[in-house]
Amino acid sequence: MVKHAFTVLALGAIGALGVVTLAGRSTSSAEAEPGTKAQAQALWADRTAYTGDNSKVSALVDDAGFGPQGTYSLSLWTTRPPYAVTISMHEPAKPFDQTDFSGPATLLLGTVGNLETVHVTSQGKTWTLTAREATAILGHDVKTLGTDRAALEDYLSDQRD
Numbered sequence: 711m712v713k714h715a716f717t718v719l720a721l722g723a724i725g726a727l728g729v730v731t732l733a734g735r736s737t738s739s740a741e742a743e744p745g746t747k748a749q750a751q752a753l754w755a756d757r758t759a760y761t762g763d764n765s766k767v768s769a770l771v772d773d774a775g776f777g778p779q780g781t782y783s784l785s786l787w788t789t790r791p792p793y794a795v796t797i798s799m800h801e802p803a804k805p806f807d808q809t810d811f812s813g814p815a816t817l818l819l820g821t822v823g824n825l826e827t828v829h830v831t832s833q834g835k836t837w838t839l840t841a842r843e844a845t846a847i848l849g850h851d852v853k854t855l856g857t858d859r860a861a862l863e864d865y866l867s868d869q870r871d
Contacts, residue, residue, distance in 0.1 A: 746870075749773060750863045757856045759823035761795065762788035767822055771797060774817035776830075779803055792826040799832035806832045813869050815839040816848070820855025820862070 752773040758766035764786055771777075771784060780802040787794040795818065802809065815828040819841045830837045844852040854861045 746866075747863075749775075750859070750866050753817060753821050753855075753862060753866075754859055757821040757823075760788075761786055761793040761822055761825045767795060767818075767825075770818055770821050771795070771814075774814035774821075776811075776814050779809055779811070779814070780832075791824075793824050794827040794829060795822075795825060796829040796831060799830060802832050806835050806837075811837050812839060812844075812847070816844045816852060816865070817855065819844050820852045820865075823853065823856060 753770065756766050756769040756773055758770070761767060767786060768784060771782075776782060776797055779799060781800045783798045783800065785796040785798070787796070799806065811828075811830045815830070816839065818828050819825055819839065825841065827838060827840050841852050848865075850861075855865055856862070
């Protein structure tokens with residue numbers, strides 16, 4: 711069961727949601743076994759076209775595997791491009807500099823249609839991955855992870871190896 715606290719930090723001029731902070735830590739089975747069919751199923755079920763879909767994005771952060779990295783809160787930048795998610799690690803499971811966030815960030819970029827940037831922060835340090843950088847690393851458009859289930863499953867399988 712995932713529990714999240716929702717706090718609206720800013721509202722746009724016409725009532726559009728600007729920034730939302732979400733706090734939580736998942737205990738889903740999908741995150742316990744990265745690269746499994748359960749993880750692929752969870753990611754596929756929760757994928758969304760919009761960064762502003764806070765419940766789906768929150769679920770995807772957990773599905774992608776950020777939960778095992780430690781406790782965190784989320785900030786969703788949704789008012790205008792570039793759309794971004796900032797994951798603030800409050801109690802990292804291991805030192806920030808020794809944690810590879812590229813796999814979970816790539817999954818998040820791939821399964822949120824308009825997400826352009828993922829930031830991970832902790833204790834004054836920041837790590838960032840953009841959709842353009844993830845695409846270059848993958849050798850194909852990162853967004854195919856959210857539109858082609860076979861591509862998502864292949865990526866997860868490669869991450870497990």
